[in-house]
Amino acid sequence: xxxxxxxxxxxxxxxxxxxxxxxxxxSGDASDAVAACHAFLAQAAQGSxxxxxxxxxxxxxxxxxxxxxxxxxxxxxxxxxxxACGVGEDVPDEVVRRMLVLKVKALAQGHSGVAPATVAxxxxxxxxxxxxxxxxxxxxxxxxDLAPLAHLVLPLIGEGEFRVDGVAVxxxxxxxxxxxxxxxxxAKEGLALINGTQLMLAYATAALSRLSRIEAAADxxxxxxxxxxxxxxxxxxxxxxxxxxxxxxxxxxxxxxTWLAGSKQMQEPRTQVQxxxxxxxxxxxxxxxxxxxxxxxxxxEREMNAVTDNPLIxxxxxxxxxxxxxxxxxxxxxxEALALAAHEWASISERRVFKLLSGRQGLPPFLASNPGxxxxxxxxxxxxxxxxxxxxxxxxxxxxxxxxxxxxxxxHVSMGANGALKLWRILDNVEQVLAVEAMCAAQAxxxxxxxxxxxxxxxLQQSLREVVPFLTEDAFMQPLMLGARDWLFAGxxxxxxxxx
Numbered sequence: 091x092x093x094x095x096x097x098x099x100x101x102x103x104x105x106x107x108x109x110x111x112x113x114x115x116x117s118g119d120a121s122d123a124v125a126a127c128h129a130f131l132a133q134a135a136q137g138s139x140x141x142x143x144x145x146x147x148x149x150x151x152x153x154x155x156x157x158x159x160x161x162x163x164x165x166x167x168x169x170x171x172x173x174a175c176g177v178g179e180d181v182p183d184e185v186v187r188r189m190l191v192l193k194v195k196a197l198a199q200g201h202s203g204v205a206p207a208t209v210a211x212x213x214x215x216x217x218x219x220x221x222x223x224x225x226x227x228x229x230x231x232x233x234x235d236l237a238p239l240a241h242l243v244l245p246l247i248g249e250g251e252f253r254v255d256g257v258a259v260x261x262x263x264x265x266x267x268x269x270x271x272x273x274x275x276x277a278k279e280g281l282a283l284i285n286g287t288q289l290m291l292a293y294a295t296a297a298l299s300r301l302s303r304i305e306a307a308a309d310x311x312x313x314x315x316x317x318x319x320x321x322x323x324x325x326x327x328x329x330x331x332x333x334x335x336x337x338x339x340x341x342x343x344x345x346x347x348t349w350l351a352g353s354k355q356m357q358e359p360r361t362q363v364q365x366x367x368x369x370x371x372x373x374x375x376x377x378x379x380x381x382x383x384x385x386x387x388x389x390x391e392r393e394m395n396a397v398t399d400n401p402l403i404x405x406x407x408x409x410x411x412x413x414x415x416x417x418x419x420x421x422x423x424x425x426e427a428l429a430l431a432a433h434e435w436a437s438i439s440e441r442r443v444f445k446l447l448s449g450r451q452g453l454p455p456f457l458a459s460n461p462g463x464x465x466x467x468x469x470x471x472x473x474x475x476x477x478x479x480x481x482x483x484x485x486x487x488x489x490x491x492x493x494x495x496x497x498x499x500x501x502h503v504s505m506g507a508n509g510a511l512k513l514w515r516i517l518d519n520v521e522q523v524l525a526v527e528a529m530c531a532a533q534a535x536x537x538x539x540x541x542x543x544x545x546x547x548x549x550l551q552q553s554l555r556e557v558v559p560f561l562t563e564d565a566f567m568q569p570l571m572l573g574a575r576d577w578l579f580a581g582x583x584x585x586x587x588x589x590x
Contacts, residue, residue, distance in 0.1 A: 123200025130405035131203035144281035166280030173240040176225030188292035223251040231418035231506030235289035248272030285399035293510035313349035318534035339377030354542030368441035379431035386424040422489040422506030436523040477519040525575035
């Protein structure tokens, strides 16, 4: 069984659990903590004259409005349906699955007050591979991801939709098919379910997994282009990077050297004294992004193990405290850092493509076999430039913005969810730009002659040629570009030929 427990999860642990076969379940300690917290809150709320936010009061600026004891269950139902205001494209199922697991992980800490049956039903959804339909837009990133999380948990009460075989199906019909009755939520449950940072956190964890592949692919493709360009290797020497002490640059340079190992072409005399920055400064640029990702990973892993709803319940001390753990600022700032780091991998990649098409270094203009009649790779570079330009716009920080909400009660918000959505779009663009560079590097190597290529690069070249042929004349490029992206990030390039 894949246990959700109180142990510290790092990203590899989380990804391993997601990919492992078998059902999800709570550990004994987690089950006990959930039950104990729920029992404490039920007793504290029963007939209490004390105003407890979200338990016997309204929400947001309505926190000072008391709700009668006989309406507390209805209060929790209404917070779900009233806050389910999401619009826009749906969150991908892979991210929704992460949202569910991370929400259960947070609730399982035993500081949220939800009933054990509620957590069990969320785990039922996971085990049945039932992914709620979650619109992506509508969160301000504080008080957490309210609207998206409301959609995530609506099926608990028979509202909302599940995606079944790619089709949105009313949750009430799915529950009936599984023999599950809609739950009647108890004190604080609705608020605990929709408070939290699980939308932006799920995107962040998925983005880190994608960035790990981008990091590896970028160095591999850069080495490929360097050999195709007939560039110089001295700028990647260990001593150069040891003097600067930047660990990302040291790692990037080492990976490029590994890809180039055994290359006879790199040993041939060069006429240029030094290469353009897009080749010569690969370790410095790629490495800076590597370091930014590593720094963001620390913050994101902390959030994976956090409790981020409100109010927080401490059965051991008898305290119920209203705080601000739902505020997404820690994640929001990291989304912007990751967006910029990802963008730079694509930005310098497009510049290498531009150079490979320049008609220099013994290569024909636009890598065309018969330039003039053929346009070669002229327009794929346009596409790469367009994607990089869009990324420049998308890297404008969402986290720099805030807007008043709930009549001024919630007067500073993180916009972390918008940052997450921007980051996801940027990653799509980065992957396509790197795929274009791989196509151009392969075309240039074939034009120059593949004899004497570095063995690992020759293996990449051979693997890509199963998807994208050498172009002796112009061809319909879009399918080739999409195929190259799939190859690089989901197919043989990512798995069959190891990218590290």
